[in-house]
Amino acid sequence: MIWNEAKECMSRDEIESIQSARLVKVVNRVYHNVEYYRKKMQAAGLEPGDIKGIEDLSKLPFTTYEDLNATYPFGLAAVPKSELVRVHASSGTTGKPKIAVYTRRDIDIWAECAARCMTMAGITRDDVIQVGYGYGLFTGGLGAHYGAEYLGALVIPMSTGNTEKLVNMMVDCQATAIACTPSYLLHVAETLRDKKLLDKVKLRVALCGAEPWTDNMRQQMEDLLHIKAFDIYGLTEICGPGVATDCECHKGLHIWEDHFLPEIIDPATGEQIDSSICGELVITTLTKEGMPLIRYRTKDLTTIDKTPCECGRTMARIQRFKGRSDDMLIIRGVNVFPSQVEAALLTIDGTTPHYMMVVDRKNNEDTLEVQVEVEDRFFSDDVRGLEELSGKVRSALKRAIGLNAKVKLVEPNGLVHSDGKTKHVTDNRKLY
């Protein structure tokens, strides 16, 4: 089933002419309404008239996390504050969170996009859907919620944190669909199995996102729950879940090109490259009013396939991500940068010891162990003294990244590699 066939199945020519018209408009809007963008364009010697269509896209300067940081919180807003109705945020590389502001129309378009995604996964107004993403600054909960309501499904806003309640309500309300992170769904599946409730649930479809996952995990959840599982993509800065989703063909995620203009660049040179070659995904929002983003660098590495899909849709497909062009990790759905861990360790006594983050997935839950080298300055010959040290590190990490990490004290020189360079992350999850 297709939610909006007129849009989702346009010809490539139609798609590109809509994109060109909208790009010209959004560039004009940000030039006249956002001082920061105007200065950036002027510095690049550009005037709005220089952008006549998508063929001129590569003339425009990129927008990065650093730009969001420099304009935090509302410096990129393209409308007066009275027009804004919502803020979402997620953690950034350093102090300031990545923030995005939305107008009422932005929220409506986001809901339309999310509804398209849900329809693609086979969800209809007859479904009962549990939203198991966090509700709050994180876009997952509210994004999936508005999309499902717009679609007309019956929404159960579970949020996160109470699996027991979620599985009970899944049985009681005969939920047929769920939206949550893939690792959480596997945890839910195991809980159902352990409680011998698997044959009492009516679940048939899951829409999973907010963290990378593999076909292997899809197979696992489909086998365990007898459902169909789909991948949904979104990011705080653009809008949460609803930017792209995979259809039943599972050959990439259809991205809503009438609202989001995707391109692939070489992350090292910044040059636009053939989108069938793996590079960094860059997105320009074509219809956003609150905080339009021009050539926003997502740091996600992928390719784009613009050929029509067997499902009937013509909207381009971004392939499953092949990695990140920065060092961001997604742990239990939370964005974590090694620099945050480094800053947290710095608060212990003013200098950063050697450290290593070991990320793993055990019983379908992400685990983070931070190994810290014991140095002379905090070496106590007393077990309790050392345990106090790990306690301090643990609370500093909790404050900085909002996750409970296991802290392991290790011997000196254990973390330095033979080439003298210290690696800070070992990710054993093999997600890409």
Add this chain to the structure above:
Amino acid sequence: MLTKQLTIFMEDREGRLCEVLEILKENDINVLSASIADNGSDFGLFRMTVSDTEKAYEALKAKGMMVKITEIIAVTVPHRTGSLETILKAISEADINIQYMYGMASEDHQAAIAIKTDNQEKALEVLKKVEHVTANTN
């Protein structure tokens, strides 16, 4: 009564203890007493007194080990019922906390112990006044 002790930080992994003893053997250092404490999961502290503390310290440091020299109180008491209790009571009545203690090598009919408290000086004063407690010279 004060003696120098080596404390070595060790990750809880196989063979680490042997590595330490191997280094000491290579340097002709004799281990006089040893004790191991751990936090029950991932690390341990190997404490020992040796025939040449400075030399042992340098040798272990050179091998990249996290090692530290601490002064402990080393005393002997007669080998009979209640001896140990007498000294522990004296220390606790003086409001001093024992951080750890362990047995050391000693002559016949004597029990030798190593004690580390949160106030070593005061503990020494206290112990000097306890009958039959002498410094362990081993």
